[in-house]
Amino acid sequence: MMISTTVIYGFAVFSMFFGSGNLVFPISIGIDSDNNLLAGAGLALSAILIPMLGLLSRVQSKQNVAEFFSHLGHWPAAALVFLMMCLLGPLGVLPRCILVASGGLELGLPVIPFAVNAAVMCVATYFLSDSKNTVRIIGKIFTPILLGGIVSVIVIGIFKSSTQVPTHGGREIFFHALNTGYQTMDLIAAFFFA
Numbered sequence: 001m002m003i004s005t006t007v008i009y010g011f012a013v014f015s016m017f018f019g020s021g022n023l024v025f026p027i028s029i030g031i032d033s034d035n036n037l038l039a040g041a042g043l044a045l046s047a048i049l050i051p052m053l054g055l056l057s058r059v060q061s062k063q064n065v066a067e068f069f070s071h072l073g074h075w076p077a078a079a080l081v082f083l084m085m086c087l088l089g090p091l092g093v094l095p096r097c098i099l100v101a102s103g104g105l106e107l108g109l110p111v112i113p114f115a116v117n118a119a120v121m122c123v124a125t126y127f128l129s130d131s132k133n134t135v136r137i138i139g140k141i142f143t144p145i146l147l148g149g150i151v152s153v154i155v156i157g158i159f160k161s162s163t164q165v166p167t168h169g170g171r172e173i174f175f176h177a178l179n180t181g182y183q184t185m186d187l188i189a190a191f192f193f194a
Contacts, residue, residue: 003140012139015146016193019093020100021184022047023153029180033173042174046181051190058194065191084188093185094125104149 026043033039061068069077087093102117128134 008136008139010139011143012135013193015138015143017051017186017189018146018150019184019186019189020097021093022186023150024100025180025184027153027157029173029177032167032176035170035173038171038174039177042177043181046178047184047186048181051186054187054190055194058191068191084191087185088188088192093189097121
């Protein structure tokens with residue numbers, strides 16, 4: 001079966017944005033909330049709408065990341081790009097992705113030590129980032145695996161009840177979810193994925 005290039009690239013963009021924060025934070029907000037509609041609105045605003053606006057602004061500007069932030073001045077722009085790359089890599093998203101993936105693998109394959117899993121993920125990420133076909137590989141191979149994992153989490157969530165009492169209620173949950181949505185770091189990622 002031949003998959004169109006548009007579908008592959010669409011899947012790749014979805015996978016690049018859908019990180020560990022997008023899996024963990026909505027679940028924790030849902031458990032903490034007594035009003036899932038308000039919580040969903042706050043999360044959608046900060047984890048979907050604002051990152052999409054960031055992506056569109058970068059695409060419309062037709063500038064690379066350094067040029068996009070150059071109106072701040074050369075050194076502030078360079079420092080901002082450096083800090084964002086550190087957050088997307090070794091100081092933020094990468095460790096979180098390794099922890100979440102290891103936790104998921106541990107449920108099904110508890111015999112694989114954390115250090116081995118982390119090393120395999122780091123090596124795979126290095127080789128994937130060095131490939132000329134990164135986007136195609138992500139869209140064609142990793143996205144179906146990701147979608148299967150998401151469906152598994154949803155099914156398990158439906159059949160496994162929570163006894164936890166919501167800790168946030170009323171309008172407070174909207175602002176809690178709004179704040180938590182920024183922790184997905186999708187806005188930062190949007191500037192680089194564009």
